[in-house]
Amino acid sequence: xxxxxxxxxxxxGLAALGLVSAAPVRLFxxxxxxxxxxxxxxxxxxxxxxxxxxxxxxxxxxxxCLHEEGCTDCVAACHLTHNVPKFDNPKDEIKWxxxxxxxxxxxxxxxxxxxxxxxxxxxxxxCNHCDSPPCVKVCPTQATWKREQDGIVMMDWHRCIGCRYxxxxxxxxxxxxxWRDPRPHIDKIDPNFPTRERGVVEKCTFCDExxxxxxxxxxxxxxxxKALVFGDLEDAESEVRALLAEHYTxxxxxGLGTNPEIYYIV
Amino acid sequence: MNDKGLxxxxxxxxxxxxxxxxxxxxxxxxxxxxxxxxxxxxVQECVMETEYMKANHMDLLxxxxxxxxxxxxxxxxxxxxxxxxxSLTRTCLGCHTNKEAFCNRxxxxxxxxxxxxxxHVDPKEVQ
Amino acid sequence: MIExxxxxxxxxxxxxxxxxxxxxxxxxxxxxxxxxxLGITGLSRDVTWGFYIAQFTFLVGVAASAVMVVLxxxxxxxxxxxxxTILGEFLAIGSVTMCMLFIFVDMGQPFRIxxxxxxxxxxxxxxxxxxxxxxxxxxxxxxxxxxxxxxxKAVAPPKWIKPIIILSIPWAVxxxxxxxxxxxxxxxxxFWMTAVLAPRFLASAFAAGPALLILLCLLxxxxxxxDVGKEPIEKLAVxxxxxxxxxxxxxxxxxxxxxxSDIPEHVSHFQYMFMGIGEHTFLMPWMWASxxxxxxxxxxxxxxxxxxxxxxxxxxSVAVFMSLWIDKGMGLIITGFVPNPMGAVVEYxxxxxxxxxTLGVYAVGALLVTVLYKIALGVRRQLLDH
Numbered sequence: 075x076x077x078x079x080x081x082x083x084x085x086x087g088l089a090a091l092g093l094v095s096a097a098p099v100r101l102f103x104x105x106x107x108x109x110x111x112x113x114x115x116x117x118x119x120x121x122x123x124x125x126x127x128x129x130x131x132x133x134x135x136x137x138x139c140l141h142e143e144g145c146t147d148c149v150a151a152c153h154l155t156h157n158v159p160k161f162d163n164p165k166d167e168i169k170w171x172x173x174x175x176x177x178x179x180x181x182x183x184x185x186x187x188x189x190x191x192x193x194x195x196x197x198x199x200x201c202n203h204c205d206s207p208p209c210v211k212v213c214p215t216q217a218t219w220k221r222e223q224d225g226i227v228m229m230d231w232h233r234c235i236g237c238r239y240x241x242x243x244x245x246x247x248x249x250x251x252x253w254r255d256p257r258p259h260i261d262k263i264d265p266n267f268p269t270r271e272r273g274v275v276e277k278c279t280f281c282d283e284x285x286x287x288x289x290x291x292x293x294x295x296x297x298x299x300k301a302l303v304f305g306d307l308e309d310a311e312s313e314v315r316a317l318l319a320e321h322y323t324x325x326x327x328x329g330l331g332t333n334p335e336i337y338y339i340v
Numbered sequence: 341m342n343d344k345g346l347x348x349x350x351x352x353x354x355x356x357x358x359x360x361x362x363x364x365x366x367x368x369x370x371x372x373x374x375x376x377x378x379x380x381x382x383v384q385e386c387v388m389e390t391e392y393m394k395a396n397h398m399d400l401l402x403x404x405x406x407x408x409x410x411x412x413x414x415x416x417x418x419x420x421x422x423x424x425x426x427s428l429t430r431t432c433l434g435c436h437t438n439k440e441a442f443c444n445r446x447x448x449x450x451x452x453x454x455x456x457x458x459x460h461v462d463p464k465e466v467q
Numbered sequence: 468m469i470e471x472x473x474x475x476x477x478x479x480x481x482x483x484x485x486x487x488x489x490x491x492x493x494x495x496x497x498x499x500x501x502x503x504x505l506g507i508t509g510l511s512r513d514v515t516w517g518f519y520i521a522q523f524t525f526l527v528g529v530a531a532s533a534v535m536v537v538l539x540x541x542x543x544x545x546x547x548x549x550x551x552t553i554l555g556e557f558l559a560i561g562s563v564t565m566c567m568l569f570i571f572v573d574m575g576q577p578f579r580i581x582x583x584x585x586x587x588x589x590x591x592x593x594x595x596x597x598x599x600x601x602x603x604x605x606x607x608x609x610x611x612x613x614x615x616x617x618x619x620k621a622v623a624p625p626k627w628i629k630p631i632i633i634l635s636i637p638w639a640v641x642x643x644x645x646x647x648x649x650x651x652x653x654x655x656x657x658f659w660m661t662a663v664l665a666p667r668f669l670a671s672a673f674a675a676g677p678a679l680l681i682l683l684c685l686l687x688x689x690x691x692x693x694d695v696g697k698e699p700i701e702k703l704a705v706x707x708x709x710x711x712x713x714x715x716x717x718x719x720x721x722x723x724x725x726x727x728s729d730i731p732e733h734v735s736h737f738q739y740m741f742m743g744i745g746e747h748t749f750l751m752p753w754m755w756a757s758x759x760x761x762x763x764x765x766x767x768x769x770x771x772x773x774x775x776x777x778x779x780x781x782x783x784s785v786a787v788f789m790s791l792w793i794d795k796g797m798g799l800i801i802t803g804f805v806p807n808p809m810g811a812v813v814e815y816x817x818x819x820x821x822x823x824x825t826l827g828v829y830a831v832g833a834l835l836v837t838v839l840y841k842i843a844l845g846v847r848r849q850l851l852d853h
Binding site (some may be wrong): 247 | 479502503504505508509510511512513515516570573574575576577579580582583585586588590592594597649650653654657714732785802804807808809810811813
Binding site (some may be wrong): 134157221223228230232262263264265266268269270271282286 | 405409410412414423429430439455459460462463465466
């Protein structure tokens with residue numbers, strides 16, 4: 075029998091009252107006196123208070139990203155933070171964020187006379203944290219679900235039965251399965267983040283564990299070109315909204331109605 | 341049908357075999373063996389009373405897991421109202437630094453293999 | 468009643484031992500897969516379902532096809548099927564059991580399978596499929612047990628079983644429809660997103676299932692003294708013929724829509740299936756074999772004179788079964804994943820352990836069907852002797 079969380083808290087007495095966590099900071103917003111400086115979005119707020127948003131989204135500025143040809147800092151940082159294993163056999167591969175050829179990422183948009191540097195470019199792709207995620211709809215155990223408060227498509231590795239229906243349902247190929255025990259294939263295990271077991275599906279979770287302690291997603295932090303911008307779409311003052319208003323942006327497979335929340339400035 | 345004797349003999353042999361681990365330990369003089377667990381030094385108390393933790397730590401951990409993973413709540417308060425993070429590796433192993441001599445020793449004795457460690461990592465093991 | 472399965476001749480026991488050995492080998496490889504992970508299969512990040520799910524899909528059809536004997540017998544009082552209805556129901560039990568085992572061996576975390584019930588998710592077709600399949604297994608087991616034990620006592624089956632038998636008819640349709648919905652609603656897989664998938668599943672099921680039943684009846688006639696007679700076999704042959712024609716028709720509909728519209732995302736899948744893409748041609752020979760077998764079987768089935776010859780009928784039945792096994796199993800499942808959503812072609816072919824585990828599951832099904840048929844024939848023989 076699981077104990078009731080409320081009971082647990084009650085049992086600890088009313089002393090808890092004084093300890094209710096401080097009001098969360100609204101990232102890039104002006105709703106709080108602890109407002110974060112909007113001019114340097116890539117530097118994480120370091121006070122440790124959770125970053126809270128109503129609809130997280132990310133903008134990939136390909137103009138800046140493609141400038142750093144062959145750079146994979148975002149991939150390396152993400153995979154290091156999350157104990158993502160490296161397999162030599164592509165069949166067993168696991169990736170949370172990776173660089174996909176432009177034609178693969180946007181293959182309904184490509185044509186052979188595209189600008190040369192775009193045609194042969196590789197663009198960062200990851201879970202799109204769709205507004206209507208097809209993976210969530212098909213999961214038979216709610217092991218993957220969309221978090222109501224901020225729209226992150228989450229994964230519960232304790233609950234996943236490994237049926238891989240979500241992988242069949244994802245139109246972006248953003249999900250990976252642990253075909254083998256990942257531990258022996260992780261270069262350097264960070265004990266602050268769990269590894270996974272064989273037999274479960276995993277993917278990017280917008281670094282929910284870092285947002286909870288006031289840090290930006292690790293790919294955003296690692297990008298030296300500052301090409302990745304993370305923020306709250308519901309906040310009219312956020313940098314992501316400003317970028318969307320200023321630039322023409324595209325999304326992957328918009329026609330499917332999944333409403334991806336990763337936007338690309340071409 | 342007069343196999344009564346045979347059946348009784350069979351049952352006795354079966355019970356003797358099933359209870360073999362018990363006889364074996366008695367014979368070895370290990371019948372009253374209790375694993376000695378290493379308790380953290382310099383720390384007065386756990387997040388809940390010791391008796392409660394002995395009996396219910398697995399439920400508490402399940403509950404913590406659901407709070408953190410499903411509800412996105414990471415902090416709770418302990419028996420004295422101090423705020424603690426609901427984290428196996430940071431909070432529990434933060435005090436019980438010797439997983440081998442605490443968690444494993446008791447679980448091994450009871451023949452329990454919790455699946456926590458399939459994913460969660462003892463910081464000492466990776467160093 | 469069950470004790471009937473314990474008395475048999477050498478052939479019977481030899482067959483069971485052989486099946487037991489295959490199950491043993493399958494279990495050995497499953498334990499390996501269990502400890503090493505699904506990495507020992509040919510599945511990959513791009514082709515996430517393969518041989519196991521293909522068998523599952525195909526066998527749901529075989530299970531559903533029991534309705535093709537149950538419906539004429541109970542709804543239209545077609546007496547000639549009286550002798551084989553129980554065979555159809557027992558075949559359904561064996562097939563659903565295999566379906567469940569194939570799902571089980573495909574799971575990454577099989578011991579968490581109860582999570583499907585602990586955290587029910589009505590938005591997932593898999594949730595409904597679980598309910599549909601277990602319900603169908605229950606219904607068939609109940610109906611078969613009740614009608615057979617009534618037969619043994621030489622009394623009419625109790626009245627209350629009739630509504631359950633009637634319920635089994637729409638339920639059979641539902642298992643294959645819901646199984647088609649597993650695939651047909653996925654925006655990520657244009658190849659499966661077709662409204663004729665469920666009708667096509669049913670048509671192919673009503674061809675493959677009766678074809679198998681014909682083969683089993685012919686086999687029983689040869690191996691035991693149990694002869695179902697000419698009429699039911701000919702009727703089953705007619706059912707198979709119609710269903711196969713409808714199936715081929717539906718496949719042609721798919722081809723027209725896919726190819727004439729010429730949308731690259733649709734065409735590329737058909738291209739991979741029948742032509743291969745670049746050097747990736749694993750499926751191509753299989754798909755052509757399926758087509759040839761389909762045409763070949765239709766020629767034999769459509770000519771009444773040929774169809775009435777039991778040798779020809781047996782060959783035609785094998786051809787129907789194999790053709791659909793390829794088309795609906797490997798063809799349908801693998802092609803859905805190739806090319807992947809990024810347009811890249813990553814091929815899949817089953818590995819040796821995967822094939823062994825699959826054979827093991829089939830052996831479990833064969834064992835179950837053998838034992839159940841043994842019981843049914845035992846009851847019948849007892850009645851004749853009295």
